[in-house]
Amino acid sequence: MSILINKNTRLLVQGITGNEGLFHTTQMVQYGTNVIAGVTPGKGGEWVLNGKVPVFDSVKLAVETTGANTSVIFVPARFAADAMFEAADAGIPLIVCITEGLPVQDMMRVRNYLDQKNTRLIGPNCPGLLTPGESKVGIIPGDISLSGNVGVVSRSGTLTYEVLYAMKLLGMGASTCVGIGGDPVNGTNFIDVLEMFEHDPQTEKVIMIGEIGGSDEERAAEFISTKMTKPVASFIAGRTAPPGKRMGHAGAIIEGGAGTAAEKVKALEAAGVRVAKHPEEIPTLFE
Numbered sequence: 001m002s003i004l005i006n007k008n009t010r011l012l013v014q015g016i017t018g019n020e021g022l023f024h025t026t027q028m029v030q031y032g033t034n035v036i037a038g039v040t041p042g043k044g045g046e047w048v049l050n051g052k053v054p055v056f057d058s059v060k061l062a063v064e065t066t067g068a069n070t071s072v073i074f075v076p077a078r079f080a081a082d083a084m085f086e087a088a089d090a091g092i093p094l095i096v097c098i099t100e101g102l103p104v105q106d107m108m109r110v111r112n113y114l115d116q117k118n119t120r121l122i123g124p125n126c127p128g129l130l131t132p133g134e135s136k137v138g139i140i141p142g143d144i145s146l147s148g149n150v151g152v153v154s155r156s157g158t159l160t161y162e163v164l165y166a167m168k169l170l171g172m173g174a175s176t177c178v179g180i181g182g183d184p185v186n187g188t189n190f191i192d193v194l195e196m197f198e199h200d201p202q203t204e205k206v207i208m209i210g211e212i213g214g215s216d217e218e219r220a221a222e223f224i225s226t227k228m229t230k231p232v233a234s235f236i237a238g239r240t241a242p243p244g245k246r247m248g249h250a251g252a253i254i255e256g257g258a259g260t261a262a263e264k265v266k267a268l269e270a271a272g273v274r275v276a277k278h279p280e281e282i283p284t285l286f287e
Contacts, residue, residue, distance in 0.1 A: 002200070003193070005136075011035045015075035024074060032135070037053065041058070063091060070137060073095065081106040096138055098124070107186070128179055145167070151203040153190060189216055190220035
């Protein structure tokens with residue numbers, strides 16, 4: 001078992017003929033992901049990767065022809081909202097948007113629309129998903145993680161890689177890694193993923209990587225204290241951020257004293273979560 005993606009995932013790549021799309025499609029195929037189609041308007045009928053993957057003009061046509069059930073989006077920010085609308089309209093149940101720089105107003109429209117559909121969005125501005133040994137959808141490097149029983153959910157892309165690699169060095173594997181992205185409006189939050197891990201038979205422990213800004217981690221702490229039976233370890237990025245400075249992600253904004261690292265650590269520790277001071281410490285907190 002895993003959550004969201006596995007070896008049966010049939011992946012469609014929106015923006016497959018662009019530099020980013022083609023580079024990461026190559027990586028995903030090399031990892032063993034079942035990439036069955038690409039979409040670039042105006043390029044329908046072409047093939048990429050030496051004739052392995054057909055390109056379609058629309059997501060609807062690609063889904064009807066290939067039976068794709070997951071889409072990953074590598075299109076520029078100005079087209080990304082439309083790409084998500086198109087995937088949802090084509091009936092794709094899981095969309096992963098890697099694109100960064102989406103205006104908050106665009107994401108509010110997308111989120112409102114997807115909430116009325118039977119569609120889950122991961123992202124935007126995220127590294128995507130990895131189920132080690134089975135499938136990777138997005139940009140998480142495949143060789144930094146082993147298959148195992150630890151679920152990983154993160155707001156930060158780079159820290160995700162660091163933690164997965166630290167786990168690998170200790171011989172600790174992941175069931176699924178979910179990068180939810182750091183934007184203020186996203187499709188899937190910590191609680192959504194924690195709930196999936198709680199019900200996943202393969203996942204026995206969970207690592208949650210948060211950061212300053214917003215109140216997602218505090219809400220997650222409340223969920224952990226009341227609903228989670230599995231042990232959770234955490235790390236909060238931005239502890240040393242100087243006050244009044246905007247750091248990194250658009251979501252990492254501290255307002256009126258709320259959203260600080262200290263507040264988040266306090267809430268998580270009160271919920272029984274072990275919080276690391278440095279990311280490489282996280283895997284050792286289960287010992």
